[in-house]
Amino acid sequence: MSTSAAYAPPRRHLGAKIMIIAALVALAITAWRFFTPLSGVTDSGGAMTTMLAELVLFILGVLLVQTRAGGLRSFVVFLAWVGAIGTIFAASLLHGWWTVAVLVIYAVGVVIETFGAKPSRSAI
């Protein structure tokens, strides 16, 4: 019988799930503003860049669900922090106040992932 931990209990990844949902909502709002005439940011490069950033935030959330403790996970958390702050700033420059609110929720998800219980490193 192995002495190492052969089984890590499945984690709920609450923070990462918040991040995924918040990123999708933010993406939807920005896309709506991008495509809607007279939104103030219609067809603008800034809105497009922000949408790309929100897509990246979504991917980071998905990665956090997939990754377990370790260097890669820490790096993804770091990217999520940088991405969240940068995207909140970009959204605020677009005067996308609903987007900013949703991205603050995303940041709460990042906080949970950063300071909450870490997923175990699985061992065989």
Next chain:
Amino acid sequence: MNGIKKHLIAAPALCLLAGVSNAQADTYSVPPPLLAPSSISAEDAKLPIPSGKEWDSFHGQLSAQKYSPLTQINKDNVGKLTKVWQYFTGDMSTGTGKIPPSVWSATPIFANDTLYVGTPFYRIIALDPESGKEKWTYDTKSKLVAETQPALKSRGVAYWQEKAPQQGVACQKMVYLGNMTAQLYAVDADTGKPCEGFGKNGVVDVNQWNKVNAKWPLSQLQPPTVIGDRLIVGWAGKDWEYEVESPGSLFALNARTGELEWEFKPIPDEEAGKTGTANIWTAMSYDPALGLLYIPVSSPSPNYWGGNRTKPIPLGTSTTALDINTGKVVWSRQWVHHDLWDYDINSAPTLMDITVNGKPVAALVQATKMGFLFTVDRRTGEDVWPIEERPVPQGDIPGEVYSPTQPFPTKPAPLMDQSKKPAIWKIADIVGFGQCTKMWDGLEYNGMYSPPSTKGNGVLAYPDSAGGVQWGGVAFDPVSQVAIVNTSHIVQMIKLWDRASYDKQPKTAGNENGFYPQIGAPYGMSLLNAQNWAGMPCWAPPFGEIVAIDMRSGDVKWRRPMGAVQQWGWYMPEDMGSPTIGGPAVTAGGVVFIGASMDAKVRAYALDDGKELWSDIVMAPAVANPAVYEYKGRQYVAFVAGGNSIMKDQVGDQVVVYALPK
């Protein structure tokens, strides 16, 4: 020139020539102001306070006050303003296809129970003022080619009607629209059908009078100014292209027939073969009691070198008063002597009756690109507050002459501090890794009116030719005697290039930004925005403001940054303001309406303290004055959101109208 000598008082005692006879006087002598006597008192010259529900000319009234007496929308309820209709003309172009980009700066005209607009594709559209429903359209079928401009441009239409129009008789009321190729069209205001009796089948070819140095058509981009039964017609040209070009001329046409009644030439015939322009390309104003037409005259050509015009051209870059019946000069004030900066006088002077030191004054305020507001007695051209001739920097370009002095108003204070080199915006400098500091170090600047230079990065121009006040001009509330004006703070670099060096430069000419040949002159020139690699302005904000001036004292009542810079959709903080093109309208309800900002918003400010009360997003920067009108008991505010590439590449084709909810 049309009998100027007869109508001038060449009174040296009245001339502000102190200090003019200095070292440069042997090469350039400053022309004295041309003043006139007046037998009409200021009281008798008083303009009636506008009382109508209409907005039937470019600036609302021929006094150019842009004032509406309507009070239904006021500072207490303007926050509830809602969009009641919008109309998209379809006439716009980003310039990415075969059609050049569009620039649309039209003020909607409300007359004959109809809202009329003219588009940059040179169509006239008549709209129901209540619903925006199309009544009729007229297509001039103009070629969509930007012959004299970097873009297809229009500032809209003009309206005229008989004193007592007969129902059912065609062309008792007419709408006029010009195009890039100098054709002026007249159509019936009720039906949109051409008025056969106007010119040839409803069209006057203004270019028929383009007989001297003709290189391009006299583009009809500004609607005629309608005074009585006359159309006063200026034109726009290609004034950065050549040294010798069409000399400025102004035409008075019969409003019914289009026949020429008189012509005015700002450039003396003996000088016209060496230079050109000094045209009148913007709106004008008129005082019916005095019978005086006030015209803002632009600079002679080429814009940034004057070695071909070393003799004074006294009416260049001036405000000049003409007798409306003859077109002869009554008085004139030159605001830039020997203009080397393209400081065209670019807006209709605003006529206003003010009380200064307890005495009534029949005043005229001329806003300028320089950020100065010159205030004179509109009867005589004399100063209201002293306008001083002050020494200015001299240059060293071979063959050039420099005016030793320039006029500086003592009141109102300049709209920006042009007396020193503008501060560098530190954030732009950091982002540019010190690029702004290096740029500033390589720019000559010896104060206001530093002349164009061949050295280093050239000379710093602040405000530049797109800065200060543009064609929106000054609005005025005749009750409180408060004037409202929006201004831009823009820094550019002007550099002269000797012909050989110029020919080696990559030529990227845009709208007020790029390289321009000045063909025929020994120098080409460049005019470039002072920006870092990221396109951030190198100068410190604010980039634009709206200012209220108490005209009883000439003091600033309030001022605030206006609008926000917007680039790629991102808004900068509003305390930085925005460059502004377009202008305000003011109402008896205590509200100032204005678009004009880069962020494509239209706004309402409180007249008494400048507080922002309302805003809405429109399709593109509203680079025109709004119109305020009443129809069937309801007050409306109409904007055209058309954009202007001087600001940014965002074009629009929207007419948008607001009112209080029913």
